[in-house]
Amino acid sequence: MRASFKRGVMGVVWVALTVLSTGCATGPNANPKDPLEPMNRKVASFNDALDDNVLKPAAIGYRDYTPQPVQTGVSNFFRNLSDVWSTANNGLQLKGRETAESLMRVVVNTVFGIYGIFDVATPIGLERHPEDLGQTLGYWGVPSGPYVVLPLFGPSTVRDTSVLPVELSADFVTKHDVVAERNVASVTRLVDKRASLLQTTDLLSGAAIDKYSFTRDSYLQYRRNQVYDGNPPDDETLPDPSAEPAMPSAK
Template identity: 35%
Template structure:
């Protein structure tokens, strides 16, 4: 019976280089212009605001006494550690970005995402180092809420989710779908461990990234409405970027910290 021999190192290296070349060739689309960061129009429909405010009060308590303090402590850690966590979380999420790129019908962005994931998972040591970024292959984000928006599904009313924060119904549904979709499966204890690390790291890193903005919003007279409206604006911009098929690294992320 013939025995299986792993591909030579040079062959695997050549594959990574080929993916890098292919991905870098697809990082810029005609739609990725400077105008792709312009603010999109949005509306806020909050018919059950009193209930949402009650859940928001609970979420803010959890944030004030748990998430935000941990995030502030995280920011005091060495920058190299923070960068590694951020890169790992971003890389672990690439398969879901890839799925949404495909669902949005954007072949160029899907190739970019796949190339980034392969390169960073190998040469970047499971994503701890953003080798793709150093090669000029820009990262973009995509999620199911954005995909539903690209499909022209209406945002729907505002929903304040316990522990998950403010979202319109479209994005809230996207979050639920995201929890249900697991590109890695659960057949490997190693993948399960990495998934746990990703979840914990993603919560802390994401909250830390949002601290400057939420600290600013807390100075406004009504923090609930300020955060709700800012979230609605960011998500409208995020959907607009998805419709353009833009790869814009310096635009705001589609996500916001949940209080």
């Protein structure tokens, strides 16, 4: 089953990259950040339907009927797993202090926080420094490329999509050998993440705006801020997120 799941995910990524590589343009008025907007809107509509009918109801039930201490423990556990890869990516970006703090967070929370269920590191001053492989590539000057919406995975870019197979192959949850436990962990992580976004998506749904455009622009700005650690260059310096960025400085 795990092999089938991975093949399915790789298939989604491969189809997305293949379509992107054909250079489908939407005409002279196409947004340079989003040349595949017609296709992306269709995928976004599919994702919205899946969310409205499956993910959001599950997240609401989880939020309303699961005790808050349990929800906190679940979120802490999965954040601890992600801190492992944040440690590696901070190291790849040559961020010495962030690498050391991330590593210490993992050690402290795993040992004293019972595998991360309790966040012991934050109260003692060990901050989180989330980093992923897409951010690492961006740090070393790899351009983001066009915006793309992936089935199930949602907003992305060509750069972030290209590293998805690597991140999935190294994911602790999907690599777990016990099928039943792996499935429960995968679903729990997905529902917990969706529950954390309920308030934000409710506000977005109630606003009189184009949800697709707002999501796209917010995501691209968010990822750009992540790559530059919250200090992106001025728009005059980098007018297009798909253009080659200047090298961010290490903290």
